[in-house]
Amino acid sequence: MGISVDKALGVHQYALAMQVERSRVIAGNLANVDTPGYLARDYDFKTALKDVASGVANMSSQDRLPDADFSSDLRYRVPMQPSEDGNTSELGVEQTQFASNAMDFQTSLTFLNLTLGGIRKAIEGQ
């Protein structure tokens, strides 16, 4: 019986890639917070990860994980207060999203670290 590291790591490696992508998009929103007419964007994290999660759950131990592609889940942000210059990037909202995304990243990393620790223990037989 072999250990499928891909399967053991599960959806968290995708979550990690997704969170880096997402922080890039939100960094763009934050950079353009004073640009007239800029339309803020964000990923639809739930649907993006749901597809991957069902794929991971159904795979056999021989399967390789497919490459993640979240590009179709990029959406435009609906502003809380529309501004006169058409900019939909709101400093407070974007900063909150960025901070919580960074926190989610750390959470995914912790899960991955724990899993890797478990696999190492299994290999070393302790």
Place this chain on the structure above:
Amino acid sequence: MAFNSIYEIAGSAMRAQTVRLNTVASNLANADSVAGSEQKAYHALKPVFATLYQSMDVSGGQTGPMLGNATVRVADLVQSDRNVDRRYEPNNPIADGKGFVYYSNVNVVEEMADMMSASRTFQSAADVITRTNSMQQSLLRLGQS
């Protein structure tokens, strides 16, 4: 992993806000400048920001504005077209024939608000860099311990 482009995006924001702070500094410095004619009077400078999308390849080979880095750049510096302040000061050595001098059209209150907004956005870009840095460092430690 798109860490490098995050630094690029935050860097572009910091560059743009620095230009904005520079214009605020020149405007405030010249708030009380006097000139002998309306044309020569100091007109407040305002930067115009624009989004610069840099499309990038992803694993699927798709390229398009949807996947672009949204960096910001200073598209232009325009002069404020608000009326300059004309005052009657016949004793002023640079007054024109009718005894008028022309003060700049800088609105100090507006400039102060602009300065606060610029430094706030600059700060948030700096925070993005700090946080991205710590994300990258903890990713490097993955699997250790």
